[in-house]
Amino acid sequence: MASIRDYLFDTAFLDQSIDYLAEAHNLAVTVVDSEGMAVASRQPEGHDTPASRAYPFRFPSNIGGIVCAAPDPARLDQAEPHILYCLAALNSQLLRETELQETTEEMLQLASQMNFLVKVAKKIIGIDDLKKCYQIILEEIATATKADQGFIQTKGRWGEEIRVTHRMTEEEVAANRQSANLQRSASGSTIICTREDGASLLYSPIKEKKGLSGQMLFIRTGDHRAFSASEKQLVGIIENIISPTFETLRLYDSLQDLYLNTVKALAAAIDAKDEYTHGHSFRVAKYALAIGGELGIDSQQLNDLEIAGYMHDLGKIGISELILSKPGKLTSEEYCLIQKHPVFTDKILQPIKLPAHILDGATQHHERMDGTGYPLGLAGADISLFGRIIAVADVFDALTSKRPYRDALPVEEALRTLCEGIDTLFDREMILAFISALRSDRSKEVLGAINIVLRHDDLQNLNQFLIELTAFAMNANRN
Amino acid sequence: MASIRDYLFDTAFLDQSIDYLAEAHNLAVTVVDSEGMAVASRQPEGHDTPASRAYPFRFPSNIGGIVCAAPDPARLDQAEPHILYCLAALNSQLLRETELQETTEEMLQLASQMNFLVKVAKKIIGIDDLKKCYQIILEEIATATKADQGFIQTKGRWGEEIRVTHRMTEEEVAANRQSANLQRSASGSTIICTREDGASLLYSPIKEKKGLSGQMLFIRTGDHRAFSASEKQLVGIIENIISPTFETLRLYDSLQDLYLNTVKALAAAIDAKDEYTHGHSFRVAKYALAIGGELGIDSQQLNDLEIAGYMHDLGKIGISELILSKPGKLTSEEYCLIQKHPVFTDKILQPIKLPAHILDGATQHHERMDGTGYPLGLAGADISLFGRIIAVADVFDALTSKRPYRDALPVEEALRTLCEGIDTLFDREMILAFISALRSDRSKEVLGAINIVLRHDDLQNLNQFLIELTAFAMNANRN
Numbered sequence A, B: 001m002a003s004i005r006d007y008l009f010d011t012a013f014l015d016q017s018i019d020y021l022a023e024a025h026n027l028a029v030t031v032v033d034s035e036g037m038a039v040a041s042r043q044p045e046g047h048d049t050p051a052s053r054a055y056p057f058r059f060p061s062n063i064g065g066i067v068c069a070a071p072d073p074a075r076l077d078q079a080e081p082h083i084l085y086c087l088a089a090l091n092s093q094l095l096r097e098t099e100l101q102e103t104t105e106e107m108l109q110l111a112s113q114m115n116f117l118v119k120v121a122k123k124i125i126g127i128d129d130l131k132k133c134y135q136i137i138l139e140e141i142a143t144a145t146k147a148d149q150g151f152i153q154t155k156g157r158w159g160e161e162i163r164v165t166h167r168m169t170e171e172e173v174a175a176n177r178q179s180a181n182l183q184r185s186a187s188g189s190t191i192i193c194t195r196e197d198g199a200s201l202l203y204s205p206i207k208e209k210k211g212l213s214g215q216m217l218f219i220r221t222g223d224h225r226a227f228s229a230s231e232k233q234l235v236g237i238i239e240n241i242i243s244p245t246f247e248t249l250r251l252y253d254s255l256q257d258l259y260l261n262t263v264k265a266l267a268a269a270i271d272a273k274d275e276y277t278h279g280h281s282f283r284v285a286k287y288a289l290a291i292g293g294e295l296g297i298d299s300q301q302l303n304d305l306e307i308a309g310y311m312h313d314l315g316k317i318g319i320s321e322l323i324l325s326k327p328g329k330l331t332s333e334e335y336c337l338i339q340k341h342p343v344f345t346d347k348i349l350q351p352i353k354l355p356a357h358i359l360d361g362a363t364q365h366h367e368r369m370d371g372t373g374y375p376l377g378l379a380g381a382d383i384s385l386f387g388r389i390i391a392v393a394d395v396f397d398a399l400t401s402k403r404p405y406r407d408a409l410p411v412e413e414a415l416r417t418l419c420e421g422i423d424t425l426f427d428r429e430m431i432l433a434f435i436s437a438l439r440s441d442r443s444k445e446v447l448g449a450i451n452i453v454l455r456h457d458d459l460q461n462l463n464q465f466l467i468e469l470t471a472f473a474m475n476a477n478r479n
């Protein structure tokens, strides 16, 4: 049921028109809706009106019209030029009103898109993680378009896949990745389509400087209203305007990777000088990451922990290889010099504006919980988290590596030795985390670093041993 | 002079109204503008019209009205209800028309802001230089707001100032930096104001995650039309939406700096192992930068050249310090091993995805123009640009440094020795560039690296010497 009253922002002129026809022409006037029901009427007093004529409004179509009635057709004939002018005025009014409403809607939509852009920009400012940034974009678009599900699939720093999902299972993502529409969207166009179950799907390509790098998919299952052209447009605008940030994040990400690998390569070169420490920094970083991962440290911090691991023995550049790999007993002077390597590490790294937690991690790996370590004799929580982690990783690698004066210890023995140092030398929590990492699915990866290829039996035995060791470590040295 | 015809998008209804009044009421009708001039009129044939009345349009104000004329006032009286209704219809029409035009304008403005944002985003995508990026933003805003001058002043990676200007001299920038309005804008609000000479000024703060980081200023001198509210709004929107890109660029920039400094610190640690190479990599990087700068290499490439300079002797980690700093003559075996250091550098850096020009620069510094160098025996242009630059820098530092078997050579002698190797050992262009750098204002800075504090006389003498040497180097070894 459409009525002219729904179309007019201000109905004053409609009322004025009815009054004019009723008063100036002595007509009974009724405005009717599309179904002929009266929505307004004016009838001169004591009026008998057997003759009547209907005049429909023209635009927008089917919103009713004006019915004029009079005692006889002659009076209607006489009034007709006036009625027609009145109708023309109302039609003209309706036309402008409709245009105004459409333009207002378009303007409000643009304004809300602009606000949305500003809001999204404020949310992603300063976030240095590509995946986290995409997750925010995904959630924001899903909310703005009232999508029930969605995913973004794109490329990271070295072209590797980045995928973020919004209320979507791996199976659903996999099913949609087979879709022909995703292929079409991958060729550069945004597509809205309807799935067999009635859900509306919106596919959109993600561009980067060098071309297409991925796709977004949004699904509206709930109320089954299809995505609109303006929602499609919004997604396109966001994608366009946010992409410089992503491009820069990709650059940042690849430089982070380069940094990590450069430090790793240099550490490896330093380790390689002494056959007994070959691969030491690499393994220490690996064990440190296993501990950090078990502690739930976030990925950015794990990246920093890895760097600290690679850097921890840099100071050995400053010590003659004659002393470092001397086969016999060291003189007390030589021993003193070796103990200085964390100080040298600090000296080398000091001029760099390295984040403090990395520097502390690298230079405190010989500090011990009871304050008997070096170079500063820090104790307990005064030793940084990274320092306590790398201490455990460092000693574990030393024990499981061959030395001029002894063979490499088996993993079990090395762990038992570490446990004996709980609270006095090492942080209990770090040792428990390390044991826990060895028990987890990652154990092969972690132990793979020490080239001990464990047979299935060994793994079983190791697991049993680790369970017992955990119980021991939980209570070791408590009195 | 305002006329209703300028306000109506479509004048069909105006014509219809005139016709109606003329035909249905037998009136002479004239539509007049704000100055009483006729813009349309309709006059029944053979009509005498001594009686007339004017009906002004109501909104927008002062756009004229309708003048109705008839043979006698009685006919005007009789027609008046119809004339008034007709006037009401036109007034109502004008009201909507005005709203429509305002909304359309607002909508078009938003649409053009959106297009502008997309355009700017496309321009800055993939640009990894903070200053270049700000320069683009400055030019784009200046063009969009028709500003004649402008500058952006903000902070870089470590809080250092970044300044870009648009058709503004240093003096003008300095004068504006004293301005109280700049201080007000620095407190967070965008300001439009008029300068004494009538120019319009638009100040806007630049935000970053942690607060305000700078300001923009745009000046319109030419036509002296003041900046509009919508231009002010545009600048604010751009600033908001582009800021995540800048924030990320700042991160990227600081990581670039960290990377450079880390490599520098490690190179310094390696050099420090041998008292005779103390500071070698630092100086080589400095000389290489002087040559590169003289060749007009861009700042990003200079950054890479500096990195290559720090890395060029990394491979010495793999060579025993006993050989490196052996005072006597080396055995041929030892000499062979020393010659392997670029191969070791390559081996260390190979696993890193380092840009090829950095890796080549670091590993080819002992290649010689005639192919007699090592490790690959490359010749001429087969040696990379960075390799040819670092070769000159490396030899210059070796010659001007003390060795166990000789004193440091004076700068003049070292340069003469280099010149003797033009075309056979070294690239003429690199040597000319180096001499040119020493002659320039930067000479003190460059030579400062070798701890030769030159007195004024020496500098004068050196300059004369360099002029002669340039002439010599231009023609040396040509036949």
Ligand SMILES: [Fe+2]
Pocket: A312, A313, A341, A365, A366, A394
């Ligand atoms: Fe150590």
Ligand SMILES: [Fe+2]
Pocket: B312, B313, B341, B365, B366, B394
């Ligand atoms: Fe070298």
